[in-house]
Amino acid sequence: xxxxxxxxxxxxxxxxxxxxxxxxxxxxxxxxxxxxxxxxxxxxxxxxxxxxxxxxxxxxxxxxxxxxxxxxxxxxxxxxxxxxxxxxxxxxxxxxxxxxxxxxxxxxxxxxxxxxxxxxxxxxxxxxxxxxxxxxxxxxxxxxxxxxx
Numbered sequence: 001x002x003x004x005x006x007x008x009x010x011x012x013x014x015x016x017x018x019x020x021x022x023x024x025x026x027x028x029x030x031x032x033x034x035x036x037x038x039x040x041x042x043x044x045x046x047x048x049x050x051x052x053x054x055x056x057x058x059x060x061x062x063x064x065x066x067x068x069x070x071x072x073x074x075x076x077x078x079x080x081x082x083x084x085x086x087x088x089x090x091x092x093x094x095x096x097x098x099x100x101x102x103x104x105x106x107x108x109x110x111x112x113x114x115x116x117x118x119x120x121x122x123x124x125x126x127x128x129x130x131x132x133x134x135x136x137x138x139x140x141x142x143x144x145x146x147x148x149x
Contacts, residue, residue: 034072041070045077048084057088057101061108064088068112071122078116082123085109089133099137099144106130106137 048063064081071078089105096102110130113123 037070037072038075038077041067041072041075041077041081044070045081048081052084052088057092058104061085061088061105065108065112068109069115071116071118073118073122079123082109082112082126085112086126086129093133093137099141103134103137103141106133110134 044063044067048060048067051057051060051063064084067077067081068085085105085108089102089109092102092105093099107130110127113121113126113130116122
């Protein structure tokens with residue numbers, strides 16, 4: 001009796017099994033990363049909301065920025081965090097004559113958009129809006145400190 005060369009008869013898994021196992025493993029890993037990033041974004045957004053309600057602006061900015069950096073497609077916390085950063089910047093602009101804190105908010109928003117890595121550049125419409133605000137605030141800051149341009 002001769003031994004068969006058919007892998008199905010040898011009892012060893014064939015290439016299809018290994019390919020399927022690798023694919024399933026990769027999908028599980030991607031799902032775990034996606035869930036982790038989504039949960040992290042949600043946690044940071046909730047922290048930001050708590051700080052926002054208590055008017056702890058720097059802490060709120062930090063939390064919203066962290067939430068915005070945790071981008072995954074379809075994650076609503078990113079867009080909401082960017083909107084909150086803009087809102088904080090505008091609020092601080094109206095409440096104080098010192099441009100330092102509004103600058104922090106707008107720069108955090110802009111850097112968050114630049115930090116998002118994807119096949120496209122989501123939320124890029126925020127960049128020119130932030131640049132315009134930052135330009136005005138930097139000019140105001142320089143004029144207050146008598147720094148030439």
